Amino acid sequence: DGGITQSPKYLFRKEGQNVTLSCEQNLNHDAMYWYRQDPGQGLRLIYYSQIVNDFQKGDIAEGYSVSREKKESFPLTVTSAQKNPTAFYLCASSGQGNSPLHFGNGTRLTVT
Amino acid sequence: KQEVTQIPAALSVPEGENLVLNCSFTDSAIYNLQWFRQDPGKGLTSLLLIQSSQREQTSGRLNASLDKSSGRSTLYIAASQPGDSATYLCAVSTQGGSEKLVFGKGTKLTVNP
Numbered sequence: 001d002g003g004i005t006q007s008p009k010y011l012f013r014k015e016g017q018n019v020t021l022s023c024e025q026n027l028n029h030d031a032m033y034w035y036r037q038d039p040g041q042g043l044r045l046i047y048y049s050q051i052v053n054d055f056q057k058g059d060i061a062e063g064y065s066v067s068r069e070k071k072e073s074f075p076l077t078v079t080s081a082q083k084n085p086t087a088f089y090l091c092a093s094s095g096q097g098n099s100p101l102h103f104g105n106g107t108r109l110t111v112t
Numbered sequence: 113k114q115e116v117t118q119i120p121a122a123l124s125v126p127e128g129e130n131l132v133l134n135c136s137f138t139d140s141a142i143y144n145l146q147w148f149r150q151d152p153g154k155g156l157t158s159l160l161l162i163q164s165s166q167r168e169q170t171s172g173r174l175n176a177s178l179d180k181s182s183g184r185s186t187l188y189i190a191a192s193q194p195g196d197s198a199t200y201l202c203a204v205s206t207q208g209g210s211e212k213l214v215f216g217k218g219t220k221l222t223v224n225p
Contacts, residue, residue, distance in 0.1 A: 004155075006155075040217065041217060042116070042201075042214075042215035042216055042217045042218075043156075043201075043203075043215040045213070090155055090156070092155075092156075098143075098144055098161070098163055099161075100146055100158035100161045101146065101148075101156070101158060101203075101213065102158065103148075103155035103156040103157070104155050105154050105155045106153070106154065106155050108153075
């Protein structure tokens with residue numbers, strides 16, 4: 001079955017550590033996205049990539065980094081510079097043109 | 113700046129009732145509007161996508177309408193079931209491509225048996 005896989009489902013880290021969240025898709029989609037979801041807020045775009053080896057900052061990119069070395073993979077690193085990293089992180093992808101967004105099941109990151 | 117509002121934030125209805133969820137947006141220059149469903153602790157599932165040139169889309173018991181001039185969309189759910197309980201989010205695309213999606217905060221729906 002085609003879809004988006006995010007791992008792990010839950011992640012715990014100590015403050016000051018970098019952590020990388022995995023996102024893999026087998027939908028053959030060119031575009032991939034990372035969103036952050038906090039209670040009582042809408043989804044906010046962190047980074048997006050429309051093609052391999054290229055990516056752009058979204059609305060809240062500070063303290064995050066990404067890479068897009070393969071079409072299928074778009075890992076997100078939450079660095080120690082991110083002031084409030086505890087959140088639910090969602091990865092998504094979309095095909096060309098007017099196509100809907102497909103989401104993974106998310107990674108809940110807790111930093112203490 | 114595009115803003116998307118969903119009212120009410122939460123809604124509780126008895127099973128079998130027909131219901132309407134509302135979504136409003138401030139800038140009518142949209143490319144498309146999407147409705148999503150989110151179950152607790154899960155990702156979003158796309159329900160319907162309405163292009164700016166369309167007035168409505170239907171899928172099973174779901175019907176979404178779009179009125180660009182008034183900046184409104186509604187999601188109609190017929191004959192609601194307990195399995196419809198979830199948070200429903202709408203998002204508008206202000207340019208071609210999902211990177212320009214602006215999301216509302218969602219309406220949490222509870223359908224009581």
